[in-house]
Amino acid sequence: MTTAATATVGSAAATGPQSTAVRRLLALGRAEATLLLRNRTAMFTALLLPLFLVVTLRGTLAQQAESNPGLDVDSLLVYGSVGMMLSFVVYYNLTAAYVGRRGELVLKRLRTGEARDIEILLGTAVPSLALGLLMAAVIGIGGTVGLHLSVPVNPLLMLVGLVLVLATMIALAALSSAFTRTVESAGITTLPVMLVIQLGSGLFFPLETMPAQLADICRLLPTTPAFQLIRVGWFGTDGSAAATGFAGSWGAAAPHLVTGAIWLGLAVWGAVRYFRWEPRR
Template structure:
């Protein structure tokens, strides 16, 4: 309750701001305060992607990657960026949106100067910035410590990460509409998490799957993002596949933004 009251005072400052940047800064600062004070969330956000990268590394060593043309380090670390996006942006934001809704923070914000879009974006800012920093750290560590090449197409890598942030932020807003409490967010986020882990190339590159299964998995929400990330960092992806991945990611992003705007709930589900 104390954290909520503190955040309410910080967010209230956004209503007195005269610019969009000022309001977003106040919202983001308040959300960052709540994030830092929640030790469980901080652990999940910072440590879980690292632990899952280690799990992916051991799994990839068992299955062999000769057909995919990737190394164990390259596959696990590029997949680790996908884990950061899922854990830090998607799963964390579903909990944040639901918590602010049930605490009536969102409802109070709508009575002020802040627009609905600013509320959603401002709440997401700390998670998105943290995901960008962690992704940059993964690339840096991979390049320096695991003998991987520097990003071959950095523009594709940046595009993939940014699209992933927008896509998963919008999907978090849509998923929060189906989530009654913060506790049940662990269940409502599980389907996308499992589907992305098994079918979007996080654990197993699509080149190792049978052709019919790979064709279906190419259409999953996070597959296009991960294809862009791997093409940008490691290369080896044909131009047609990169274009198809970009179009798939953009299509899912547009659908997710529409769903988030259409079905997001501002009032508590009681």
């Protein structure tokens, strides 16, 4: 009787919900989302600060349009706003999250369970990714409708660029966390990358308004290629040539695809090489 009961219980347990990568990612994401919602500083940085920068961006673009009459201010405003939103919500917030969970020994404890390293890192990133994509979608769709912008020339290319942006930012956040001792110091250690993203990726200052040599250098920066892919997919041009259609956009995007893939590989290598799972003693 006891043997039969034990076998029944064992059989029921075996047929219960199995632990899969998706289940583990969702569980880690829910836990991280709860912590994010409770952190007022993180929510302020994620929601209010980017909106303030959007207002600043409009004024900056309006001034540049005075010396560049052909500049499409409305298109660049929406494009730049989406980029800035993703940089703050994903890169900055995720860097602080990795540092905070490391200091609380959460990452170290998670490694003793079933979750693999990549699942822990991606699970921690789920809330930032979801919030960033939601806000970017609101700005992109709202701005497009409100400003009567044209529909994307190549949505597939936009998707490739978005995936490349997010993957690069996750890797850069993991890499930056290795050089960040506390959550409070994240604002300092992430500043160089934030400046590169905001000023060098064509978000605040379009590359076509820069001197030619400076623009060529900026096109080789880590996040510029991915953002340029989004711009080409949306408007059919990165500002260096006339707009093209669906077929022509792939040719315009080819250099950005190559450069972006190289930078993503370097960022992932750096994250794997230097990321720390517990505080340095």
